[in-house]
Amino acid sequence: MEEEKRIGVYVCWCGTNIAKMVDVVDVAKEIGKLPNVVIAKDYKYMCSDPGQEFIIKDIKEHNLDRIVVAACSPRMHELTFRKALQNAGLNPYMFEMANIREQVSWVHTDRGEATRKAKSLVAAAVNRIAWHESLDKRTVDINPATMIVGGGIAGISAALEIGNSGKKVFLIEKEYKLGGHLAGVDLTYPYMYSADQILKPLIKQIANHPNIEVFLNTQIDEVFGYVGNFETKITPAGAKEAELKFGNVIVATGLKPYDPGGIENYGYGKLPNVITSIEFEQMLKKGKIVTKEGVEPKNVAIIHCVGSRNKYYHEYCSRICCMTALKFSNQLRSALPDTSIFECYADIRSFGKGCEQFYTQTSGKDVMFLMFDQKNDLPRIRKAKPKDGCDMLIEFNELLSGEDIEVPADMVVLMVALEAQENARDMAHAVGVSMCGNEFYIERHPKLDPVATTTDGVYIVGGCQSPKDIPDSIAQARAAAARILATINIGQVEVEVTTAVVNEDICCGCQTCVNVCPYTAISFDKEKGVSVVNEILCKGCGTCGSTCPTGAIRSRHFTDKQILSQIEGLMSTSIELQEV
Amino acid sequence: MSTRVNPGLIKEMSQYGMGSWNACFHCGNCTAVCSLTEEGILFPRKEIRALQMGLKDKLATSVEPWLCYYCGDCTETCPRDANPGELMMSVRRWLTAKYDWTGLAGLFYKSVSALIIAFVLIAIGIVAIGFVKDFNHEAVMHFGHSLEFYLILTVFTIILVPNILRMFYFTVIKAKVNAPFSSYITAIGSLILHMFTQIKTLKCDKQTVRWLEHFLVVMGYLGLLVITVFLDWFGTENRIIIYMGYITGSLVFVFTFLLMISRFSKARELNKYSQPTDWFFIIWLFLMGFTAFLVRLFIDIDLLNDHFWIYMVHLIIISQWGMLLVPFGKWTHFLYRSFAVSFANLKKAAYKEKLATAA
Numbered sequence: 001m002e003e004e005k006r007i008g009v010y011v012c013w014c015g016t017n018i019a020k021m022v023d024v025v026d027v028a029k030e031i032g033k034l035p036n037v038v039i040a041k042d043y044k045y046m047c048s049d050p051g052q053e054f055i056i057k058d059i060k061e062h063n064l065d066r067i068v069v070a071a072c073s074p075r076m077h078e079l080t081f082r083k084a085l086q087n088a089g090l091n092p093y094m095f096e097m098a099n100i101r102e103q104v105s106w107v108h109t110d111r112g113e114a115t116r117k118a119k120s121l122v123a124a125a126v127n128r129i130a131w132h133e134s135l136d137k138r139t140v141d142i143n144p145a146t147m148i149v150g151g152g153i154a155g156i157s158a159a160l161e162i163g164n165s166g167k168k169v170f171l172i173e174k175e176y177k178l179g180g181h182l183a184g185v186d187l188t189y190p191y192m193y194s195a196d197q198i199l200k201p202l203i204k205q206i207a208n209h210p211n212i213e214v215f216l217n218t219q220i221d222e223v224f225g226y227v228g229n230f231e232t233k234i235t236p237a238g239a240k241e242a243e244l245k246f247g248n249v250i251v252a253t254g255l256k257p258y259d260p261g262g263i264e265n266y267g268y269g270k271l272p273n274v275i276t277s278i279e280f281e282q283m284l285k286k287g288k289i290v291t292k293e294g295v296e297p298k299n300v301a302i303i304h305c306v307g308s309r310n311k312y313y314h315e316y317c318s319r320i321c322c323m324t325a326l327k328f329s330n331q332l333r334s335a336l337p338d339t340s341i342f343e344c345y346a347d348i349r350s351f352g353k354g355c356e357q358f359y360t361q362t363s364g365k366d367v368m369f370l371m372f373d374q375k376n377d378l379p380r381i382r383k384a385k386p387k388d389g390c391d392m393l394i395e396f397n398e399l400l401s402g403e404d405i406e407v408p409a410d411m412v413v414l415m416v417a418l419e420a421q422e423n424a425r426d427m428a429h430a431v432g433v434s435m436c437g438n439e440f441y442i443e444r445h446p447k448l449d450p451v452a453t454t455t456d457g458v459y460i461v462g463g464c465q466s467p468k469d470i471p472d473s474i475a476q477a478r479a480a481a482a483r484i485l486a487t488i489n490i491g492q493v494e495v496e497v498t499t500a501v502v503n504e505d506i507c508c509g510c511q512t513c514v515n516v517c518p519y520t521a522i523s524f525d526k527e528k529g530v531s532v533v534n535e536i537l538c539k540g541c542g543t544c545g546s547t548c549p550t551g552a553i554r555s556r557h558f559t560d561k562q563i564l565s566q567i568e569g570l571m572s573t574s575i576e577l578q579e580v
Numbered sequence: 581m582s583t584r585v586n587p588g589l590i591k592e593m594s595q596y597g598m599g600s601w602n603a604c605f606h607c608g609n610c611t612a613v614c615s616l617t618e619e620g621i622l623f624p625r626k627e628i629r630a631l632q633m634g635l636k637d638k639l640a641t642s643v644e645p646w647l648c649y650y651c652g653d654c655t656e657t658c659p660r661d662a663n664p665g666e667l668m669m670s671v672r673r674w675l676t677a678k679y680d681w682t683g684l685a686g687l688f689y690k691s692v693s694a695l696i697i698a699f700v701l702i703a704i705g706i707v708a709i710g711f712v713k714d715f716n717h718e719a720v721m722h723f724g725h726s727l728e729f730y731l732i733l734t735v736f737t738i739i740l741v742p743n744i745l746r747m748f749y750f751t752v753i754k755a756k757v758n759a760p761f762s763s764y765i766t767a768i769g770s771l772i773l774h775m776f777t778q779i780k781t782l783k784c785d786k787q788t789v790r791w792l793e794h795f796l797v798v799m800g801y802l803g804l805l806v807i808t809v810f811l812d813w814f815g816t817e818n819r820i821i822i823y824m825g826y827i828t829g830s831l832v833f834v835f836t837f838l839l840m841i842s843r844f845s846k847a848r849e850l851n852k853y854s855q856p857t858d859w860f861f862i863i864w865l866f867l868m869g870f871t872a873f874l875v876r877l878f879i880d881i882d883l884l885n886d887h888f889w890i891y892m893v894h895l896i897i898i899s900q901w902g903m904l905l906v907p908f909g910k911w912t913h914f915l916y917r918s919f920a921v922s923f924a925n926l927k928k929a930a931y932k933e934k935l936a937t938a939a
Contacts, residue, residue: 340587341587348605360603368633369632400606401630403633405582405584406582406585
């Protein structure tokens with residue numbers, strides 16, 4: 001380190017989030033002793049306005065040229081602090097964040113150890129930042145076209161919103177027709193509108209829409225590029241390959257019903273009159289509720305939470321099944337006035353506009369509600385004997401009465417859970433979104449940014465994010481459309497500059513990087529005999545940089561020097577890090 | 581052994597009273613606010629559940645409905661307007677029908693026309709007897725007096741005693757209450773106390789006035805019964821008995837009149853949902869006291885000879901009362917409620933013993 005570096009370090013308490021497990025005062029004190037560190041302070045909330053002001057003031061007063069903030073994940077606040085640096089006149093890349101919340105205080109229970117780990121992480125950041133270079137911002141033009149993957153109600157709504165505003169939409173649907181699951185629905189809760197009356201006019205609008213190009217029987221393999229400039233190749237069935245270019249992506253790939261065959265108690269697949277809610281919905285749509293024997297059932301039992309809210313299947317609530325089950329009871333009562341209806345439930349969840357009223361209304365329609373223990377004692381369905389006077393008997397301990405009961409049934413409707421699509425993982429890779437444990441896609445922020453993802457320009461709407469009803473799916477779709485139209489309106493977007501760059505003087509033309517690049521972003525310039533990086537396709541993953549034998553190709557902001565000194569800092573003995 | 585659920589019970593129950601019992605989602609507020617429910621004897625939520633699920637046996641063997649004195653707190657505070665108070669009332673009517681071995685109680689609860697036909701038939705029968713006896717005052721009044729006597733004896737032995745035994749069978753034997761023998765002895769004491777005082781009502785909030793009204797009606801009614809049937813009010817010359825008769829008779833009609841007013845004005849929760857049988861019961865009680873009063877008054881001011889019809893009306897009223905309303909109607913709550921307190925005591929004793937053995 002020949003030239004003098006003036007580093008400022010700020011250790012955040014995050015209220016008590018960090019401070020209760022990490023001795024932040026001590027961290028600041030120890031780090032302050034490191035070379036080049038001009039100033040090291042701790043503060044209650046670095047991300048707050050006063051916290052940022054604090055940094056800006058210090059930069060000016062102490063002539064700081066690099067800033068390290070030890071706080072939460074960079075995912076959370078890196079941009080916040082980069083902006084602060086910019087406001088103080090520094091290049092935003094002269095910033096490094098040490099994550100001492102998610103990686104330290106939230107995951108450790110020993111305060112001493114946690115404090116030591118925090119110190120070494122901050123020391124690593126201080127070491128690394130010494131080698132940071134100023135990088136220039138890059139703005140790119142936004143391609144005003146949008147690709148929407150999935151032609152269910154969410155995809156359709158988003159397509160119309162964007163299409164109607166005069167912007168181009170590519171609507172990709174894997175099936176032979178638009179409509180998704182809603183196309184299979186008869187009436188919708190709680191107001192009993194017909195699904196066809198909701199859906200069909202929208203599909204018709206799309207079909208005749210000058211701005212919306214629909215690709216049926218089409219799947220997406222891989223999307224290249226970044227916000228403003230994405231591209232993909234599609235091969236619609238029976239048509240030739242086409243290349244699409246677009247500035248934003250909406251993922252509206254939806255979800256699929258759970259297969260209840262795995263739950264032994266319910267005998268699905270063995271007992272012919274045990275059917276899923278999807279199959280029952282089809283019956284309603286055809287207008288004929290009959291058993292496999294072709295007769296009207298005298299007793300219909302509806303079992304809730306099939307595959308939902310159970311640690312052996314899916315732990316989450318599938319959200320729409322309770323209300324759908326109540327809707328079934330309503331429709332059954334109208335169609336078969338003398339049939340006994342039993343709702344076997346774990347908890348009735350009737351939140352949402354009009355839903356509690358719908359529940360109350362249904363409970364007045366001669367429907368018997370029976371509560372079972374979803375955790376320890378699922379109902380058991382068995383074939384009845386002739387003397388029982390019904391096809392099947394469902395047995396369980398009813399929780400509100402404490403009685404062991406049997407429920408007669410000629411038809412059992414299983415309210416199956418909703419789960420992520422089979423190819424959810426492939427799709428996530430293709431567009432670059434993350435998944436939570438149950439393979440639903442993760443939004444950028446669960447409360448503040450519910451439709452964006454951590455990949456700029458990629459939005460998730462509807463069931464692919466989590467089970468959702470129609471109004472919520474449409475609300476998300478239109479929210480994403482609004483977000484996209486806003487970026488199109490601005491016309492340009494700032495992009496990360498952390499892509500790979502080739503030093504043509506050192507490049508030997510071995511083409512190792514061309515072969516390893518997972519995004520086919522590197523090509524070989526035969527004339528010059530060197531590798532060339534396509535910055536639109538490059539995602540800055542660093543694979544090329546780590547394989548280059550000569551060090552000619554490197555990732556900006558992730559240079560060898562930076563990473564090695566970070567490791568050095570981590571292993572440093574300049575502060576007492578390990579006692580072993 | 582699993583019990584089969586039965587969606588039909590709630591329909592059956594709606595013939596005995598009205599309420600939107602399916603609306604109940606079992607928050608348990610009703611049981612929490614009830615001043616009478618206690619450990620081991622929980623109501624009314626459990627009864628609502630048994631009804632919703634159609635657990636007929638469970639409901640028929642429960643003594644709890646009789647322990648509710650219908651203060652209305654549960655109904656007033658029910659977040660679902662499921663009307664638990666009226667449920668308990670309806671179950672009491674239903675149980676009255678269940679206990680009655682003749683099945684007539686159920687018939688009269690379910691069919692007002694059957695009840696009216698029976699009323700008319702009895703009236704015709706009494707008039708016919710009067711006709712046979714040539715409306716000879718002495719003969720008719722002598723017949724009337726014996727009728728009262730034999731009616732009480734018959735109704736008691738043929739209807740009420742068997743029905744009480746059936747109640748015991750349902751609520752103690754079938755419900756498998758294994759109470760220690762000593763608790764039977766103490767249960768008899770509580771039976772007498774509660775039969776004549778209905779003292780438990782006072783445990784409910786703000787029910788003192790209602791209890792007093794009811795108590796005075798009961799005292800008036802029992803007094804009048806003894807004075808007319810056993811002390812021969814209409815035939816006696818004893819001044820004390822005559823005055824006692826006036827007092828008890830007026831107690832009955834004055835306070836039943838007050839009860840009629842509150843039932844009509846629906847001021848209290850328990851008066852909001854009157855069934856025809858409730859009206860018959862209270863009106864006939866009023867008429868009985870009032871006509872008895874008039875008959876004795878007519879004797880004392882020497883009007884009866886010219887206005888013998890008043891005795892005929894009185895005789896018709898007490899015949900209808902004694903033949904229909906006492907054995908098959910609401911009158912039985914006098915017995916069922918007091919026996920229920922005793923049976924509940926057995927249940928509590930059994931519960932305590934069970935807890936003790938478990939410990």
